């Protein structure tokens with residue numbers, strides 16, 4: 001909030017002493033704003049802090065996290081603060097305060113990062129690098145859980161299915177359980193456990209349903225294709241299957257390539273590929289429902 005005293009006047013020690021920001025205490029600043037126990041001195045007339053053109057209202061900062069405000073102000077003054085990859089502290093500040101104060105370029109920058117890391121279409125999922133690219137998660141323990149909490153706080157529900165999926169793919173329930181209650185709510189733990197069960201079931205019943213279709217009616221080498229079917233199923237589930245969602249959304253080319261799909265006759269291969277591809281599309285469509293959420297079209301952001 002704006003302080004009533006002169007910005008040059010030293011802070012008198014009250015019952016609750018205030019710290020000064022080390023990076024946002026500008027020599028020629030002419031307003032002081034306070035977030036919790038930290039003061040920041042910036043320019044009242046600076047176009048990015050004066051409130052013109054957006055909803056940045058310094059006197060609403062009292063309850064904001066000083067860490068968020070520090071990154072937020074630095075970003076308003078310094079474009080190089082946007083360099084990718086963004087560390088999670090900076091990303092959170094952009095998203096949380098960019099939204100709160102309607103600073104569109106910060107909020108949209110952060111939303112673009114979220115969209116890049118958590119695709120919302122199967123094609124984006126297939127084309128993605130399958131690793132974090134625009135967010136710097138080095139040194140983070142369970143970064144995906146931290147991102148889950150943030151999107152829940154800001155009601156960015158369109159991202160939750162992929163975040164649940166990513167957690168289910170990359171983390172075991174045992175390691176999640178060990179982090180309860182510090183990193184995950186019991187509600188989220190239960191939801192992820194249920195989602196993992198649904199993913200496992202979908203993999204067996206939907207994605208790999210083609211195992212029950214082979215050898216197909218047009219099969220030219222029935223005996224060989226029956227053996228190949230058995231090998232494919234066992235090698236995928238026992239060697240490549242991994243966690244509950246292993247193979248759930250893998251491309252049929254990857255699955256059939258890894259599992260000796262070359263052993264199938266061309267007819268069986270075509271049946272397997274078409275079934276697997278259709279199943280992936282259906283599985284993607286159902287992802288939110290597997291997570292106990294509304295369908296994709298009914299998931300909203302910021303509402």
Ligand SMILES: [Zn+2]
Nearest residue numbers: 219225265268
């Ligand atoms: Zn065949």
